[in-house]
Amino acid sequence: MCGRYASTRSPQELAPLFHVPDVPARETLAPNWNVAPTDEVWAVLERAPRGKDDTGPVERELRPLRWGLVPSWAKDAKAGARMINARVETVHEKPAYRRAFTHRRCLLPADGFYEWEQVEEPGTAKVRKQPYFIHPEDGQVMALAGLYEYWRDRTVQQDDDPAAWLMTCTIITTEATDAAGRVHPRMPLALTPEHYDAWLDPDHRNPDELRALLDQPANGHLNARPVSTAVNNVRNNGPQLLDELVS
Numbered sequence: 001m002c003g004r005y006a007s008t009r010s011p012q013e014l015a016p017l018f019h020v021p022d023v024p025a026r027e028t029l030a031p032n033w034n035v036a037p038t039d040e041v042w043a044v045l046e047r048a049p050r051g052k053d054d055t056g057p058v059e060r061e062l063r064p065l066r067w068g069l070v071p072s073w074a075k076d077a078k079a080g081a082r083m084i085n086a087r088v089e090t091v092h093e094k095p096a097y098r099r100a101f102t103h104r105r106c107l108l109p110a111d112g113f114y115e116w117e118q119v120e121e122p123g124t125a126k127v128r129k130q131p132y133f134i135h136p137e138d139g140q141v142m143a144l145a146g147l148y149e150y151w152r153d154r155t156v157q158q159d160d161d162p163a164a165w166l167m168t169c170t171i172i173t174t175e176a177t178d179a180a181g182r183v184h185p186r187m188p189l190a191l192t193p194e195h196y197d198a199w200l201d202p203d204h205r206n207p208d209e210l211r212a213l214l215d216q217p218a219n220g221h222l223n224a225r226p227v228s229t230a231v232n233n234v235r236n237n238g239p240q241l242l243d244e245l246v247s
Helices: 011-017 077-082 098-103 193-200 207-212
Strands: 004-007 032-035 040-047 059-067 085-087 105-110 112-120 127-136 142-152 165-175 186-188 222-226
Touching: 004 105, 011 040, 011 059, 040 142, 040 193, 077 165, 098 105, 098 142, 098 207, 105 165, 105 193, 112 142, 112 186, 142 186, 142 193, 193 207
Parallel strands: 059 165, 085 165
Antiparallel strands: 004 032, 004 112, 040 059, 040 105, 105 142, 112 127, 127 222, 142 165, 165 186
16 A cells, blocks of 8 residues: 655646646645645646536646545545555446546656555564655656546535535555565556656546556666654654664
8 A cells, every 4th residue: 555655846846747837826735755644735637627518628737636535426525534545456446436547547746655564573572663765766756646536515505616626536556566565565556757648638548558557666666765653643744754764
């Protein structure tokens, strides 16, 4: 799974990397070294502007989404906290994800992600969880494969009220390999730049072709370093969380 990650690049840095024509003018997110479920995160997506018929030209956007997908049919938004990840093996079949997989895909920029390894304490029977920060060896941005969904808050009466709609997302995961596989059995999937257009295109709806676009982050060239357990607390943030733990 992917339960925490780091996303610290600014919109000004991300927009040219993902060929987003306009940098968000009003909606900004602070750098986040400890992204947790239900946090708002930057996402790259393509969609027609919302309106009466949604038939306008598709535009590529960089916008904040809440991490933890809330299906359109959910009774309340609390469901999203349990849907931060979607397994690539079943994402095209599960009711919560299958329509988003064919219609509403996104990229979630990340510097890297955290995973935890079960470690035995020397001389004791105790087991602790050691966090690792896993990131591309070359330091490039990761484009994590994601899905997004709209959820209508029925407590808001007016359909055109921005508060009536919640946009949420999830990260697609697979079996882990390379450095990530030595720490945890699951890892997020990513896309390489040559596949961004096909993945984001809402008119591209063949599940098999879409799944073929997904790849290991950094093509498997990942580095995993142990970091402080400070990352375990979602209240902790800052670049010090990425510092390698010195034993």
